[in-house]
Amino acid sequence: MRLLTHNMLSSNIKGVTNGFPLRIEVEKVIEKQVDFNPDFLKNMFPKIEWKALADASRSLGYSELPDEAPESSLLESEEFLKKFHHALLELQLEEGALVCPETGRKFPVNKGIPNMLLHEDEV
Amino acid sequence: MWYLCVFYHRLLDYRRPEIESLAQLFGEENSYSNFALEWKIPKHHHPDSPFHFVNLPSEDVARSVANRSILVKGIYELWGEGSSYEELEEAIRNYPEERKLPYLSPESTFKITVDSFGKVTSFQEQNDRIKGLSYIPFKGRVNLKNPEHKFWLIETDDYGVNNGLPPVVQRRIFFGREVGAADRKLLPTYQLKSRTYLGPTAMDAEMAFLMANQALVEPGKLVYDPFVGTGSILVAAAHFGAMTMGADIDIRVVRDGRGPDCNVWSNFKQYGLPMPVGLLRADNNLPPWRPGLKEVFDAIICDPPYGVRAGGRKSGGRKLLKGAVDPYTVPDDKRVGHIPSTAPYCLSECVHDLLDLAGRMLVMDGRLVYFYPVLREDNSTEDCFPEHPCFKLVASSEQILSSRYSRILLTMVKIGPYSEENALAARIKHLEFRENHLKWLEDGNLHSSVFASADAQLTASTDSRLSKEPKPKYRGKYV
Numbered sequence: 001m002r003l004l005t006h007n008m009l010s011s012n013i014k015g016v017t018n019g020f021p022l023r024i025e026v027e028k029v030i031e032k033q034v035d036f037n038p039d040f041l042k043n044m045f046p047k048i049e050w051k052a053l054a055d056a057s058r059s060l061g062y063s064e065l066p067d068e069a070p071e072s073s074l075l076e077s078e079e080f081l082k083k084f085h086h087a088l089l090e091l092q093l094e095e096g097a098l099v100c101p102e103t104g105r106k107f108p109v110n111k112g113i114p115n116m117l118l119h120e121d122e123v
Numbered sequence: 124m125w126y127l128c129v130f131y132h133r134l135l136d137y138r139r140p141e142i143e144s145l146a147q148l149f150g151e152e153n154s155y156s157n158f159a160l161e162w163k164i165p166k167h168h169h170p171d172s173p174f175h176f177v178n179l180p181s182e183d184v185a186r187s188v189a190n191r192s193i194l195v196k197g198i199y200e201l202w203g204e205g206s207s208y209e210e211l212e213e214a215i216r217n218y219p220e221e222r223k224l225p226y227l228s229p230e231s232t233f234k235i236t237v238d239s240f241g242k243v244t245s246f247q248e249q250n251d252r253i254k255g256l257s258y259i260p261f262k263g264r265v266n267l268k269n270p271e272h273k274f275w276l277i278e279t280d281d282y283g284v285n286n287g288l289p290p291v292v293q294r295r296i297f298f299g300r301e302v303g304a305a306d307r308k309l310l311p312t313y314q315l316k317s318r319t320y321l322g323p324t325a326m327d328a329e330m331a332f333l334m335a336n337q338a339l340v341e342p343g344k345l346v347y348d349p350f351v352g353t354g355s356i357l358v359a360a361a362h363f364g365a366m367t368m369g370a371d372i373d374i375r376v377v378r379d380g381r382g383p384d385c386n387v388w389s390n391f392k393q394y395g396l397p398m399p400v401g402l403l404r405a406d407n408n409l410p411p412w413r414p415g416l417k418e419v420f421d422a423i424i425c426d427p428p429y430g431v432r433a434g435g436r437k438s439g440g441r442k443l444l445k446g447a448v449d450p451y452t453v454p455d456d457k458r459v460g461h462i463p464s465t466a467p468y469c470l471s472e473c474v475h476d477l478l479d480l481a482g483r484m485l486v487m488d489g490r491l492v493y494f495y496p497v498l499r500e501d502n503s504t505e506d507c508f509p510e511h512p513c514f515k516l517v518a519s520s521e522q523i524l525s526s527r528y529s530r531i532l533l534t535m536v537k538i539g540p541y542s543e544e545n546a547l548a549a550r551i552k553h554l555e556f557r558e559n560h561l562k563w564l565e566d567g568n569l570h571s572s573v574f575a576s577a578d579a580q581l582t583a584s585t586d587s588r589l590s591k592e593p594k595p596k597y598r599g600k601y602v
Contacts (some may be wrong), residue, residue, distance in 0.1 A: 001401070001403070002400055002401060004400055005368070005400070005401035005403060007400075007413075007418055008412055008413060008419065009403075009411050009412065009413060010411060010412065010413035010414065011411070012409055012410070012411045019413070020413040020414065021413075022404050032398075034397065034398075034400075034508060035344055035397055037342070037366075038344040039342075040343045040345070040366055043343065044345075044419075047416070047418070049413070078583060087399060096189075103368075105458075106459075110378060111378050111379070112402070113374070113377055113378040113402055113403060114403045114404065115374055115378075115403075115404045116403055116404055116405045116406075117372065117374070117404055117405065117406055117438055117463055117594070118406070118409060118410040118438050118439075118463065119453050119461055119463045120438075120439065120453060120464060121442055121452045121453055122462050123409065123438050123439040
């Protein structure tokens, strides 16, 4: 699971009001090279919850992203875009879990696929 | 400018919508909702004929459209047409010199192809036809392998009834310069039989490319398939350069496949395509997207489970665990690794959820492209598709699958922002729609209608069958 996906997901258990961001429990992180596409990154930037991304990248062991959401003018800097690219698309949680911040329910991540399906009594 | 557009003789209903979508993708036209192309049909031709005239803004657009398309045999600048070779000659002679001469110059290379529709022209005849064109002052050198300019002489007359078209009234001959043509070599490369990981409803490569074209897929766009399965639709989207993301409720399909080298990822690796940026197990009925997330996908393309070959499932099963207490609690010691049961997911609900998801998650002008089944007996439902206030239907193309049912590829464009009111209005429309289609949209009914034995069908509809006209023999949509 890449952090782009993590940034889009929340815990949708019935009754949970504050299911985002999911805390990441890391067992295994891998890095895979992905083609650098500045247009795609600029397009995604305004849709990203910055703090969630910065925290998530730190929990995967990458601490190059600033804490605060940067100005969109920074998108012109290739150096910044490369870091953003790396955090968003190249860092991947292969094994671990996503933890609901409100209930502590764990959504397992195996072979890079988060399992977001709810149990019968959570619907 | 008007061009002659000759199609491959297949998927007749899909041909014009493909050109219209691609013209929008490559054209300068930005007003998405009011976009329309002009079409004409040659003299004495039937709308299902492969020959059409289309008005495109420029030759560059025409070339891009043709080269990206799947169903275009060629788009030609027409130099002349006629009912006889004499008429053709006169037409070509009258075609403005300044349009012809640049393509006839001595330093250029060219090739003339003689083609016919619905009949065979012998090698000898082809040669005679080419020699008959000597009144055109070709000065360049012939190059059969890699010519700069390709000219086509296409003839159509008195073919039999085998191709499913009504007979031609009169002979028609076209001569033109090729501007572009579909790259059908894609299809053998991507054909399903050479794909490593397949499921029972994997999307045929040709159809997947057509869907990607309808969705205006291009590099840098993000495409989502909520019923991703083996990824056959996303493979086509990735081929055209999109970033892809998919979800499925069946974890075995998305996570495990049939082993380390036979899964969704390997299907992308096989063609050297970039991997999907996200694959997850999620339920279309209860999507796990964070609150506030909206307008992220440029297109949603999918083939929802409509219960004929595969049925839909959603979470919220009601199968009690052994020793569990009502109402439906999972004991704490069994929570880890618990496999939740799922409930059947009827088509009308599934489509409603899909429209709601698309309304929220698509960018403005983004496209939702999906298949919708119809029973062919039921004429009343023919033009009645699910609606949503955020969307406008821009194309519907039928593909007949059996004598009982067809699937229709619907292309919808997002024209309005998602809001609570819109979602509520959509809910009401959905309930109305469901009311009217209850008889077959509910779980299992489509399946029974499609697979009911012929006897049962006969008894059920004896009265109506007697009074009903038999189905017409000619059905171009079969092709």
